[in-house]
Amino acid sequence: MTPSLNSIVSRLHLKQLRLLIALGDHGSLLNAAKQVALTQPGASKALQEIETTFGAPLFNRTNRGLEPNAVGNCVIRYARLIHTDLAHLREEIVGIMRGHGGRVAVGVIMGAVPRLTEAISALIAKHPEMSVEIVEDTSATLLNLIDAGRLDLAVCRTTISQTPYLYESTKVQDETLAVIANVHHPVCGEKELTLKALADFRWVVYRANMPMRMLLEREFREAEIRFPLHLLETTSAFATLSLLQSNPTFVALVSIDVAQFFTRHGITRILPLQLSSRSEPYELVTRKGAPLTPGARHLIEELIGQSSETDVNSSDPVESASSPQHK
Known part of the structure; x- marks a missing residue:
């Protein structure tokens, strides 16, 4: 027993x-x-x-x-x-005693990685002795890690949970999606594309029942086009990028933040395809009633500050990303 x-x-x-x-x-x-x-x-x-x-x-x-x-x-x-938790406990205590917050563990879904990394860079600039653990995964997994006390906060979605009332959540930003491909993809020279023109290419997508995947399925359904049978499914930004680099005929659906990041570095091209749907917004999520560490509070301040700047400076992100300086 x-x-x-x-x-x-x-x-x-x-x-x-x-x-x-x-x-x-x-x-x-x-x-x-x-x-x-x-x-x-x-x-x-x-x-x-x-x-x-x-x-x-x-x-x-x-x-x-x-x-x-x-x-x-x-x-x-x-x-x-x-x-490991005891080591983190000691690290956090030292940080609190020195006044810089110590440590924060944060989760993030793939589409929000660029936004989070910008916030972390700003955080480290203000608190150079801060330690940060970043876990990239699906919203479901990140919420489970919050439940277990493994994460202080996450940038994800509570809508996938059957118990969203267990969390405190604040909208960080709407998610706009884009289709990207290798810079040598056969359609990269086109000025405008339809979903039908891309239907026969191999797609890199999130797995079934996830918001981004469901949105793409809806786009195909509304266009009365059969959804591709043979997919490459991943939740990893790096795996997506590696697949696009390995085969110039693949296309991928990603958030505009990820698309712009890849495109700025000349790695991929944003294809001129306008999607009629928008994905659900990102949320900044913590466990309801759980005390926040100083490190978590500092990171939340940076994320919320970033969100306010985006609201002030917002424009059509797909149009901006497709402009000549981004190609």
């Missing part, structure tokens, strides 16, 4: 977690004992205590040493997470 949480908390010690991590690294009781400054008998006794605490053996004893079983791998993984 698995012990209760109270039992585990009351019996488990931080030095035991260090021993578990060392055993995971070395697979040898002797080497692990040396790493955590224990004698081998002391380490053996500590391991017995750990296994008693969790109510299950964690390692298989073999002639090659100790090999973690399924439960052992799980426990070692969480031991590493706890150790």
